[in-house]
Amino acid sequence: MRCYNGCPDSKMQAVIDDQMKATKELEDIGATVTYFPMEEKWMAFKDNQAITSFHGTKREAANAVLQNQ
Numbered sequence: 518m519r520c521y522n523g524c525p526d527s528k529m530q531a532v533i534d535d536q537m538k539a540t541k542e543l544e545d546i547g548a549t550v551t552y553f554p555m556e557e558k559w560m561a562f563k564d565n566q567a568i569t570s571f572h573g574t575k576r577e578a579a580n581a582v583l584q585n586q
Contacts, residue, residue: 539579546586550578 518529525533543550548563558571559578568585572578 536575539576543579543582546582548582550575 518532519526520529540550543561546563548561548568550559550561552559552575553571556571558573559575560567560571561569561578561582563582569578569581572581
């Protein structure tokens with residue numbers, strides 16, 4: 518994955534699009550995903566309560582939430 522003159526290649530653009538889709542899917546059910554830099558992991562929240570454990574990617578955290586719906 519690379520950026521050329523500020524434009525992502527197709528692989529990077531696919532990752533960016535999937536992260537945006539994951540965010541939208543969670544917003545539809547009232548949840549959010551937060552990145553924790555110290556742990557380098559993502560966690561999902563709903564109504565200010567953690568609803569998942571840590572996950573390696575935003576998509577993994579979103580999938581964990583969506584599977585439990």
